[in-house]
Amino acid sequence: MEVKDETGASKAVLREADLRHAQARLWTAPGNPFEDYPSLSDCSGLIDKLRPDHALRPVWVCPNLSLFFENIVENADRIQEFLVAIAEPVSRPDLIHQYKITAQSLNGAVYGSSLDGRTILRELGHMSKTAPLPDTVVDFVESCTSRYCQAKLVLRSSNYFVESNNPEVLRHLLENPQIQQSRFKVAGATSEFHVTKSVSKQEELGANTALRSVATDLLRAVDKGDDFDEDVKSGSIEKGAQRSLTVSFMIKRGAVEQVKREARNADYPLLEEYDFRNDMQNPSIEKFNLRVVDPRTDKRIRVRPYQEKALSRMFGNGRARSGIIVLPCGAGKTFVGIAAAQTIRRSCLVVCTPNAAEQWKREFQKYTDLPDSSIAVFNSNSKPVNMPNPCILVSTYSMLGYNGPRSVESAAVMQQIQEREWGLMLLDEVHTFPATTHRNMIEVCKAHCRLGLTATLVREDDKIDDLDYLIGPKLFEANWMDLVDQGYLAEVQCVEVWCPMAKDFHREYLRSKYAEAQKLLSVMNASKFRAAEFLVGYHSERGDKILLYADNIWALETYCKTLGIPYLHGETSPDERLFWLGLFRGDPRFLFRNFVRKERKLDYSEVLGGVRSDVAGVMELKDRFTQMSLAERSRYAITVLGLSKIGDVAIDLPDASVLLQVDWHGGGRQQEAQRMGRILRPKPNAQDCKAFFYSLVSRDTKEMYHASKRQQYLIDQGYTYKVLLSTRLTTEDPGSPPMESIVPEGSQAEADLLEATKQEVDRRTDGKGSSGHSKRGMDLKKGGGSSKKQKTSNGGSANSSSATSRHLLFRSREKKKRPVRI
Template sequence: MPNPLLPLIIQGDRSILLDVHSPDALEARFALIPFAELEKSPEHLHTYRLTGLSLWNAASAGLTAEKIITTLHRFARFDVPPAVISWIEETFGRYGKITLTACEDPAFLYLTAESERIYRELKAAPKLSKYLLAAEKPHSFLIALLNRGTVKQVLLKMGWPVRDQVPLKDGAPLAIPLRTQTKKGMDFSIRNYQREAAEAFTGDKGPGTGFGTIVLPCGAGKTIVGMLVMSMLNTDTLILTTNTAAVYQWKRELLDKTGLEDDCIGIYSSDSKEIKPVTVATYQILTWRPDTESEFPHFRLFRERNWGLIIYDEVHLLPAPVFRITAELQVIRRLGLTATLIREDGCEGDVFSLVGPKRYDVPWKELEEKGWIAHAYCTEIRIPLPVSKEIEYAAAPLREKHRIASENEAKIEVARQLLMRHSEDQILIIGQYITQLKKIAEAVHAPLITGKTPNAERESLYEAFRSGSISVLVVSKVANFAIDLPDASVAIQISGTFGSRQEEAQRLGRILRPKERNAFFYTLVTRHSVEEECADHRQKFLAEQGYAYSLITDTDMQLNLPLCAPSLKNS
């Protein structure tokens, strides 16, 4: 019998409606996160969707079809359509039906299908024909070792996620002990979920483990998970990250929390080209080349040492050229770290097949409730466009409409009011357009960091912010990723990339480090403009994680209505 109090409506097209007013809505939301993707999140009904990739990530993380079906039955308002149940079982059943195993000839691997039917499907596939060689082993092909990643990519697109059971090489040995007390004299210990994440990746160090992606919120200690994995594997490690500031941040953390000495850690960036047993490099330097026809000269870094582990920090930003080299590097253990697997280019499947499937995930709100990340309040403030800009906006093409709305000068006064309200907080003002950022930095008398700010000056400003000698910092999108500013408790987002969900997640992450204060995330949006639609799209990821946006107008501010809850110490 239908139960109107239950929160989920599962439909035959594999979409799932979540009634946010149901008493069990929050519990159902957390239950959906490991195996369903959020599509829409308006006020009353959120829409999720089951996809092959979402189920295969769930399978790789240890979920079963039975557990997912049980979850759907538990929260379903109406009967779960039998066709959806059959599709879940069939989709789960495809995971691991094709395996990769070692061959007597080390230059080749066996690609083995579980049945004659699957074997014949692979044999007939045009996109696979140039990679498959005949093998005497039943239902098997030989593939060249260097084609290991590429074949996994092709098979995933055909709907066949491969279970890769080829042993990985150990790499050069390197002792990487973790400290129990940091160099700064602080006690240091591993949290339970960080250990669970590392163990989900390393497993028993046997076939089928040692490659995959860990998904944790910003502020939850992804860097620590990476260091813990390094200490478990004790091998030469290459760490790839997003920018030079993040490179130096990794080095600081390694020196502070491991037994590695300075001469063991190399920096490979535009400023320095050191290759050491542990080397930290930027994606930008790896993907540089003199012209579009040339090779990537810095790819030699991948072959320079006998690496036993490659860590891809912010793996959701992995650029296409690095994907290509990663397709060849399937013999090395590969760890992806991210707060969100969302890629706006739709290449989540490449992360799955080349770096590895999702091995561990935890809802942001779950860590917030336990006090491991700050409690966050999210508010969208809608501001009218000045009358003087209305005709220009109306006549502009779509892209220019976005810029006019984003650079609405009325946002500067609203930002100034927010600064007064949070005068005791450490505040980041984040935006997309440099002209706009320069104006607001001048208006509020705060320093500005953009992509053109020299690295030494950036580090100096970040350090001044960390120490509290400056309390407001205006930053462009260079600060979206991998920047540790633990005392930041307020972020004011004045403009952003066209509806990027990953950017929204990363920007909120700048203020989620655990602290004595709650965190406040404000987004300033021009009312009745294309910015409203983009803002709705951006907020999907946070809605999936359990965050709710309150919506106010600048009129509310002028009336001095409260914008936020009182600051409370996290338990």
């Protein structure tokens, strides 16, 4: 069905008209049309090389290795797939996409997609609007692809070997002094290298030829007589299938990362593949099959097309390739990882963030028929000393990367992990892996294949490129907006709400000399508080489920206490965390607990771990709850939840449709995208089928600069931000009643909020605190914040920052600092 706008024009016609208008402005601009685009500064000469039929060819190939794709042609999906395979996506808005050819992207093309340099250049040549291709592009592609996939890193008998079909490649690598020092020399060896086996070149090349003729349909109308697939038809690609010897040398323990890094720097990145079908040494997992129907919902489990493509890149040649798969949040990364583990059917080690360990176990139980005894969790609460072999083990980065002393049980589990050969190592949120404390897992956990999963392959430091040799090249990356158009992700309206600084808050902001003080003042800005209050009330009336984010714990507690919202942060107990998340999801188990609490007027703490059997009339309450309709049960759920940065990743809240962030970590692009992912699940029952992503920004503060940096990653994915003044929030809906705020402008409540914020600023900047000032957030409705003990909105109690609540070490240090009175 053709999509049309309100005027009756089709979407395709409108998009083509917009593109032609942009082109017309570009070509008719006086002077150099590329002078306003720094990335095209050396591309102005391309205009003189335009082909006569350039309008039918969709790609600009620039000398600086940039590619610009006009996303309006037929077969655009296949062309995008080819471009993503050979280049890194830079920006992909609706009409024109920008890509960049890099050494890492070409490594992924040769390794993950089985494309050689000749095929890449041929396809680019037919898509290019200009001819011939720039020399810089040709030289770079040929020089990189000629050296890739020439050497492998292989795990055999718990030892790592570097092997190749060409002894000259190994000799070239051993010229590097660090690789030479990392080589383990076998005593009494008479030959230069160890001959391991013979393989065919055809096997090394792989069987994935889906991207080799991506431009065939597109250019058939342009070059009817140009047989650019002559090489494939003549069988020249299959030539050289003759068998050749494979030679190798062994690597010392503890030197794997160094060897991989130096090989990458020498332009011979080490290929990692696992021939799991012929692995007779490691036992396979029996009764390990994917379910056809979800046992909890009776819904059919289907593999989505993009998930199938991602898995085909990993297993395209019948072996398991190591690498990274990039899928948006909510697009089913967990299922892709489980499907990969089921395909290999060997022991699998899943490494994730702490709050995702139990979630991964539940997902294995949901999607596979594995018995519970074959799925173990290794974290601070669980130590599976007697792990079955083979099994699925779920652990965390902090548990496996820890280098300090361990308990007896933990040390016993680690010994089993180190002694075992793992068929697959699944790294969830792999963008965290380059951290110094995590990298040693390559040596600790010996795995034949490593698969990294992430939604945001981006870091604010320069370590993201290290993943190319630590894990492997990028195998697949999905386009966010394509998944939105196909209905796999929710359509999100991104709004940046500009909140003017309240007069008194702005005065203190300008006077402050501390960056941390300025940050807290901008977060607690009274105008921002009123905007958050309005948006929570507005979307609550709509029936939306809302998440309120703040990195600063004191700010989070103050917002949530005043608005009457439960909240979670790092110090929240596991039982309390499960309770509030269960109420937000509408889990019947936790709804029943809340029902009992309200009926018997109990405190939250009395039902967090479950309903006790000694509660009066518990069986009668259970019968009443069972007979309730879904609508009646929903009254005991919660629709608003406050979260600190612990909710940024690996938290499953599929019903959330609105996200408000009032505080964040600087200009972190990764955090912005991860938070967006909390509301990306499709919302079939939501109004307008949309989700809303609000960033509340205090004007005339550093938040304006940080917000523009944070948004860049999502803008490059095709999202747009609407800017809205907080003063216009109530006027957007003329029929809405006047807003009555808890913190009216110029009121005593606003003065109390400022005073509490100043006290918190003093505590943070002094390092000593002020007597009677609480470390916990204040409740503006109670008009306080300075009491030594307050009830939290979660039903618990929080001690103040008095000396008695501080650790003995800090109390003694503060005692020494006190001046001596004579």
